Amino acid sequence: MFSINEGELLLKVSDYEILRGDERLHIRVYERIAGESHHTFMAYPMGLIGKPEENFVGFGDSEIEALRGCLNRIKNVSIQAIVEDSINSQLPPESGE
Numbered sequence: 001m002f003s004i005n006e007g008e009l010l011l012k013v014s015d016y017e018i019l020r021g022d023e024r025l026h027i028r029v030y031e032r033i034a035g036e037s038h039h040t041f042m043a044y045p046m047g048l049i050g051k052p053e054e055n056f057v058g059f060g061d062s063e064i065e066a067l068r069g070c071l072n073r074i075k076n077v078s079i080q081a082i083v084e085d086s087i088n089s090q091l092p093p094e095s096g097e
Contacts, residue, residue, distance in 0.1 A: 002034040009035035014063060018071070023079040027070055029063050043070035045082050056082060 004010050010029040026046040032039070041065040041092055043058040056077070058069025074082060 004034050007035075009037055016067065018074075020079055023075070025079045025082060027067065029067055029070075031044060037071055039066075041066035043067045045070060056085070 002010055010033040012033050014031070016029065016030045017029040018027060027043055028046055029043045031041050034077060039059040041060045041063050043060075043063075045056050056070060056073045058066045058071070058073060060066035060069055
């Protein structure tokens, strides 16, 4: 079907945006086209940097199902909190020294 290396994923990407007052949050839905993954569709809210907090990710067997899962997870969470979690997930863990 598609010639990709072992361990690689070929993904189709769809973008959405949710507007909350003056704030907006991009949501990216990935569809696995080739390669091995646990999920066919994954929806991620996109913060300022890095990958989003896993608690906000939606999964499903269709684009709509994954998007719905993501939206359900972020429904009562401020966009600022989602972005802050994204930033905090990029920071190295604090050492116990």
